Amino acid sequence: MISVSEAQEILSKFSNKGPIERVSFENCLNRLLAENIYADRDAPPFDRVAMDGIAIQSDQLQIRQQFIIEDIQAAGQEQKSLNKPENCLEVMTGAVLPVHTDCVIPYEKLTIKNGVARLNSTDHKAFQNTHKKGIDAKKGDQLLASGTWIHPGVKGVLATTGHTEIKVIQVPKIMICSTGDELVPITHNPLPHQIRRSNVYMLQAALKDLNIEAHTTHLPDDKDQLNASIGKLLEEYDLLMFSGAVSKGKYDFLPTVFKELGIQIHIHGVKQKPGKPFLFGTIGSKSVFGFPGNPSSTLVCFHLYFKWWYNHYLGKAPNNNYAYLNNEVTFKKPLTNHLLIKSSVEDGKILANPVANSGSGDLVHLALADGFLSLPAEKDTFKKGEIFPITFFHQTGL
Amino acid sequence: MISVSEAQEILSKFSNKGPIERVSFENCLNRLLAENIYADRDAPPFDRVAMDGIAIQSDQLQIRQQFIIEDIQAAGQEQKSLNKPENCLEVMTGAVLPVHTDCVIPYEKLTIKNGVARLNSTDHKAFQNTHKKGIDAKKGDQLLASGTWIHPGVKGVLATTGHTEIKVIQVPKIMICSTGDELVPITHNPLPHQIRRSNVYMLQAALKDLNIEAHTTHLPDDKDQLNASIGKLLEEYDLLMFSGAVSKGKYDFLPTVFKELGIQIHIHGVKQKPGKPFLFGTIGSKSVFGFPGNPSSTLVCFHLYFKWWYNHYLGKAPNNNYAYLNNEVTFKKPLTNHLLIKSSVEDGKILANPVANSGSGDLVHLALADGFLSLPAEKDTFKKGEIFPITFFHQTGL
Numbered sequence: 072m073i074s075v076s077e078a079q080e081i082l083s084k085f086s087n088k089g090p091i092e093r094v095s096f097e098n099c100l101n102r103l104l105a106e107n108i109y110a111d112r113d114a115p116p117f118d119r120v121a122m123d124g125i126a127i128q129s130d131q132l133q134i135r136q137q138f139i140i141e142d143i144q145a146a147g148q149e150q151k152s153l154n155k156p157e158n159c160l161e162v163m164t165g166a167v168l169p170v171h172t173d174c175v176i177p178y179e180k181l182t183i184k185n186g187v188a189r190l191n192s193t194d195h196k197a198f199q200n201t202h203k204k205g206i207d208a209k210k211g212d213q214l215l216a217s218g219t220w221i222h223p224g225v226k227g228v229l230a231t232t233g234h235t236e237i238k239v240i241q242v243p244k245i246m247i248c249s250t251g252d253e254l255v256p257i258t259h260n261p262l263p264h265q266i267r268r269s270n271v272y273m274l275q276a277a278l279k280d281l282n283i284e285a286h287t288t289h290l291p292d293d294k295d296q297l298n299a300s301i302g303k304l305l306e307e308y309d310l311l312m313f314s315g316a317v318s319k320g321k322y323d324f325l326p327t328v329f330k331e332l333g334i335q336i337h338i339h340g341v342k343q344k345p346g347k348p349f350l351f352g353t354i355g356s357k358s359v360f361g362f363p364g365n366p367s368s369t370l371v372c373f374h375l376y377f378k379w380w381y382n383h384y385l386g387k388a389p390n391n392n393y394a395y396l397n398n399e400v401t402f403k404k405p406l407t408n409h410l411l412i413k414s415s416v417e418d419g420k421i422l423a424n425p426v427a428n429s430g431s432g433d434l435v436h437l438a439l440a441d442g443f444l445s446l447p448a449e450k451d452t453f454k455k456g457e458i459f460p461i462t463f464f465h466q467t468g469l
Numbered sequence: 470m471i472s473v474s475e476a477q478e479i480l481s482k483f484s485n486k487g488p489i490e491r492v493s494f495e496n497c498l499n500r501l502l503a504e505n506i507y508a509d510r511d512a513p514p515f516d517r518v519a520m521d522g523i524a525i526q527s528d529q530l531q532i533r534q535q536f537i538i539e540d541i542q543a544a545g546q547e548q549k550s551l552n553k554p555e556n557c558l559e560v561m562t563g564a565v566l567p568v569h570t571d572c573v574i575p576y577e578k579l580t581i582k583n584g585v586a587r588l589n590s591t592d593h594k595a596f597q598n599t600h601k602k603g604i605d606a607k608k609g610d611q612l613l614a615s616g617t618w619i620h621p622g623v624k625g626v627l628a629t630t631g632h633t634e635i636k637v638i639q640v641p642k643i644m645i646c647s648t649g650d651e652l653v654p655i656t657h658n659p660l661p662h663q664i665r666r667s668n669v670y671m672l673q674a675a676l677k678d679l680n681i682e683a684h685t686t687h688l689p690d691d692k693d694q695l696n697a698s699i700g701k702l703l704e705e706y707d708l709l710m711f712s713g714a715v716s717k718g719k720y721d722f723l724p725t726v727f728k729e730l731g732i733q734i735h736i737h738g739v740k741q742k743p744g745k746p747f748l749f750g751t752i753g754s755k756s757v758f759g760f761p762g763n764p765s766s767t768l769v770c771f772h773l774y775f776k777w778w779y780n781h782y783l784g785k786a787p788n789n790n791y792a793y794l795n796n797e798v799t800f801k802k803p804l805t806n807h808l809l810i811k812s813s814v815e816d817g818k819i820l821a822n823p824v825a826n827s828g829s830g831d832l833v834h835l836a837l838a839d840g841f842l843s844l845p846a847e848k849d850t851f852k853k854g855e856i857f858p859i860t861f862f863h864q865t866g867l
Contacts, residue, residue, distance in 0.1 A: 145720055222839075230667035257631050434626060465621055
């Protein structure tokens with residue numbers, strides 16, 4: 072068996088960068104940008120009025136405090152021009168700064184009466200309350216680098232630069248397969264020895280949180296049927312995820328079936344708890360993840376290994392966050408212990424509070440956790456206040 | 470003008486808890502659970518085999534180390550029974566523990582030959598490698614409380630308890646309106662004095678990150694048209710968001726139009742930068758958010774005020790996180806300064822690194838930030854290493 076970090080190293084090696092596709096602006100949120108984005112014009116594209124008020128020539132400030140209003144320059148109007156330097160134009164936020172003006176005085180610092188604006192104070196200077204053409208970026212400047220995650224602010228930049236189509240990394244086509252003859256659909260009333268399917272829905276939800284729409288199916292514990300079904304699924308999908316049937320049971324046919332189908336198994340067994348029987352294989356450009364069937368094992372391995380693989384596929388740096396263990400725990404060497412935790416933030420520090428549970432089969436308490444700490448294999452006592460790598464299951468309050 | 474916390478207090482008062490609706494299991498992810506969920510059976514529902522191996526009667530451990538294999542108990546099979554106490558059954562993870570057995574010895578600690586299992590070690594005890602019926606929860610126990618956010622683990626619990634329909638808080642119907650005659654669609658080539666719409670797409674994306682699908686529209690800077698359009702939108706939507714036209718400009722008609730339409734304005738102006746002209750009003754059960762038109766102002770106010778309101782609508786506690794300022798900054802009193810930052814985690818601490826920018830109109834640098842620190846109004850120097858409230862714009866690497 073190999074260690075957690077050895078497993079992750081292997082995954083890095085077998086994750087090829089994903090292909091690029093074009094999506095419409097509407098569909099680009101939470102995708103990974105696969106092109107550099109350049110400014111199509113200066114930002115802002117003109118000397119922009121940044122407050123509502125009047126625009127004047129600043130050198131007039133030494134001579135006068137009253138300005139006759141010549142006209143109004145509204146946002147969306149072509150640039151106007153101040154005719155006489157001793158006058159002013161009323162200007163609105165977002166408007167072009169009129170020709171022959173260089174200073175905006177906001178309404179808050181004015182009294183306007185009978186078409187004349189009088190300054191209430193004298194502390195004004197050139198270019199105040201203006202947003203200079205090109206100060207944020209010059210035409211041709213790179214605004215966004217390929218590899219940027221498209222979040223709301225990035226979508227704003229894509230909009231302002233007129234990108235109606237955007238190159239992004241393609242989302243892999245994923246099928247999630249449950250195995251285990253004890254499983255029945257959630258619509259069923261299980262017999263005493265049966266339980267309802269749940270891991271596939273957890274995985275599907277975890278993938279949806281990564282903006283991946285995956286399908287689910289159930290395969291029976293039958294070697295020939297598994298062989299036929301998986302062979303077909305490998306043609307249709309880029310990546311298969313399995314929950315269960317990768318351990319040492321009589322009906323854990325997956326490792327054998329994978330070999331028969333020509334899948335190269337790169338990982339089978341990791342020195343960790345939960346998730347010891349974790350399996351990873353590839354065939355051509357396709358990947359296969361075999362998660363052990365207990366709910367905690369499945370969810371922990373998904374986050375430790377699939378997300379690691381997916382970050383490489385996207386070309387993103389994997390997360391590397393640490394948190395403070397908030398209670399002493401002990402755990403037998405020599406396995407890496409993935410400790411279920413509920414996080415909180417106190418005074419800027421991420422605290423990890425252990426969630427009591429009855430082991431990797433305990434779905435009830437898994438649902439109360441928002442992530443796990445990976446406690447290293449070399450130690451058996453882990454003290455309150457020590458920091459360890461943290462992985463989050465889902466978007467937290469952070 | 471009021472302070473940020475006064476504004477939030479007003480919002481709390483005018484946010485009614487959202488109505489409840491039923492959604493299908495497929496559509497419940499990232500919604501707020503509006504019912505308690507109870508166990509429909511014990512969890513696990515039977516004494517469950519937790520490892521692949523053999524099941525024996527533990528009192529036999531003192532007598533023998535060899536066990537004839539009577540049969541196999543697979544997962545998904547009805548419970549079998551051990552006929553003779555000196556024998557064993559092969560058992561698979563997920564199977565019911567057979568009658569007359571109480572101890573599972575995994576394959577790793579066995580040698581099986583000619584139908585006889587021989588123990589490789591003697592350190593075994595009753596109930597090892599079993600997952601006791603009802604240890605996680607008893608039938609009728611509350612598994613999930615109303616008010617729980619439905620993340621992947623929670624979906625797992627809803628699946629295992631057979632919830633095909635779930636009561637959740639209804640998502641408000643939201644329209645996002647841009648105003649400002651300088652704005653053109655993103656498909657257009659703007660004239661020198663025009664810019665493309667971007668704020669509405671940022672807001673729409675930020676809402677989508679909260680699992681709210683909102684619509685967008687553009688309204689011209691014309692008082693009568695605004696009056697007619699907004700009147701109609703108020704009939705159709707629960708909540709209107711505006712970007713722009715709430716300040717002191719000649720064409721900032723929104724506050725007047727709102728009053729004419731009978732909207733009660735509860736907030737107009739907050740002692741903060743950016744976002745000073747922020748407006749909030751209600752009419753009956755409907756709400757109106759007026760965000761100032763600069764990109765930073767819009768996004769900051771969305772997160773400070775709409776999300777605050779929405780947490781109350783959902784009945785969730787607002788986030789209350791702090792982070793370490795990672796560079797000294799100074800800022801003129803007496804406004805709360807929402808400082809754009811890029812966060813990182815170092816040794817379990819959340820660090821907030823200021824993002825240089827040219828002010829609230831600077832969309833380019835806004836896109837590089839992942840949130841903001843709210844620096845209090847009473848001070849003007851903020852030192853590296855001090856902690857301040859942090860708000861995130863989007864899901865971060867955390």
